[in-house]
Amino acid sequence: MKRRAPEPRPTAPRLAQGELSDLIGYRLRRAQQELFRDFAASIPDLSPGRAGLLMLIEANPGVTQSRLAQAMALDRSTMVGVLDALESRGWLERRKGSDRRTNGLWLTRGGRLLLARVKRRIADHEARVTARLTGAERARLLMLLGKLCPD
Amino acid sequence: MKRRAPEPRPTAPRLAQGELSDLIGYRLRRAQQELFRDFAASIPDLSPGRAGLLMLIEANPGVTQSRLAQAMALDRSTMVGVLDALESRGWLERRKGSDRRTNGLWLTRGGRLLLARVKRRIADHEARVTARLTGAERARLLMLLGKLCPD
DNA sequence: TATTGTTATACTCTATAACTATA
DNA sequence: TATAGTTATAGAGTATAACAATA
Numbered sequence: 001m002k003r004r005a006p007e008p009r010p011t012a013p014r015l016a017q018g019e020l021s022d023l024i025g026y027r028l029r030r031a032q033q034e035l036f037r038d039f040a041a042s043i044p045d046l047s048p049g050r051a052g053l054l055m056l057i058e059a060n061p062g063v064t065q066s067r068l069a070q071a072m073a074l075d076r077s078t079m080v081g082v083l084d085a086l087e088s089r090g091w092l093e094r095r096k097g098s099d100r101r102t103n104g105l106w107l108t109r110g111g112r113l114l115l116a117r118v119k120r121r122i123a124d125h126e127a128r129v130t131a132r133l134t135g136a137e138r139a140r141l142l143m144l145l146g147k148l149c150p151d
Numbered sequence: 152m153k154r155r156a157p158e159p160r161p162t163a164p165r166l167a168q169g170e171l172s173d174l175i176g177y178r179l180r181r182a183q184q185e186l187f188r189d190f191a192a193s194i195p196d197l198s199p200g201r202a203g204l205l206m207l208i209e210a211n212p213g214v215t216q217s218r219l220a221q222a223m224a225l226d227r228s229t230m231v232g233v234l235d236a237l238e239s240r241g242w243l244e245r246r247k248g249s250d251r252r253t254n255g256l257w258l259t260r261g262g263r264l265l266l267a268r269v270k271r272r273i274a275d276h277e278a279r280v281t282a283r284l285t286g287a288e289r290a291r292l293l294m295l296l297g298k299l300c301p302d
Numbered sequence: 303t304a305t306t307g308t309t310a311t312a313c314t315c316t317a318t319a320a321c322t323a324t325a
Numbered sequence: 326t327a328t329a330g331t332t333a334t335a336g337a338g339t340a341t342a343a344c345a346a347t348a
Contacts, residue, residue: 198337198338200338225338225339225340226339226340226341228339228340228341228342229338229339229340232338233338250347250348251346251347251348252346252347252348253347
């Protein structure tokens with residue numbers, strides 16, 4: 001028995017996309033928004049940017065605020081408030097460097113425990129949002145995004 | 152004559168990336184940030200999102216606020232202020248629909264002129280940010296982003 | 303009752319400019 | 326002089342909750 005394709009509800013036909021669908025910038029922005037929503041819904045502790053920041057400190061213990069800001073393409077004044085929030089939650093600490101203008105950054109024990117938990121959730125999140133991609137497609141996408149924006 | 156590879160400045164060695172570089176979400180966010188910066192620097196009139204909104208209205212004259220909000224994955228209350236700003240600049244107009252709860256949206260003549268100019272700049276922007284990609288790679292990236300986040 | 307547009311409000315993320323301590 | 330961190334301030338961009346008009 002043949003089934004008719006479900007008709008689009010008259011109140012919600014798809015909008016025409018114009019030239020929009022052919023713009024890398026548009027696709028990138030939409031994809032990022034969707035990933036952000038999934039991340040926020042499944043990992044309430046941290047935003048993607050904050051999680052990335054903790055991972056960078058973990059991989060570079062003692063990094064200074066300015067170098068971290070530079071690596072994340074943020075202004076160093078922006079970094080201050082971000083670190084304040086994470087420090088007040090007990091996840092990282094600042095220690096005065098031998099150059100006494102600088103603060104070195106370290107994860108606390110609590111920060112390491114949080115990050116371990118968050119990483120597991122990020123792995124689930126990644127699997128979920130890339131569910132429509134094969135492993136080869138996922139690798140190719142990573143490669144192409146890397147070309148678009150090298151480290 | 153051999154030239155030595157330029158040494159990284161001792162004050163700015165690259166940070167270790169940890170597992171970060173292998174996350175689609177991270178790459179996506181970084182790429183989007185870089186594209187946003189290039190867009191803002193080269194197209195001062197509009198943000199990427201606002202330009203996309205005008206293109207959607209152009210492709211769907213008379214679309215209602217709620218349908219546009221749905222298509223852009225924004226709350227309809229968010230749409231109000233966005234449209235207020237674009238309308239006050241004289242780029243679009245609201246017209247009461249036959250269902251008098253709704254507003255239909257149209258570009259004004261000024262809006263069409265602006266959009267034509269902006270589209271040319273967007274084309275330059277796209278060419279610039281995808282300069283490291285071949286045509287085939289660009290097409291493949293569009294396809295993969297489309298899989299990640301279908302219309 | 304349900305939907306559309308609206309207002310009031312608040313939160314997150316980010317930047318700029320000017321300050322201070324140190325180099 | 327130059328750099329690291331800081332503060333004050335501002336501006337996007339977004340959401341939630343409650344309301345009036347209309348269906």
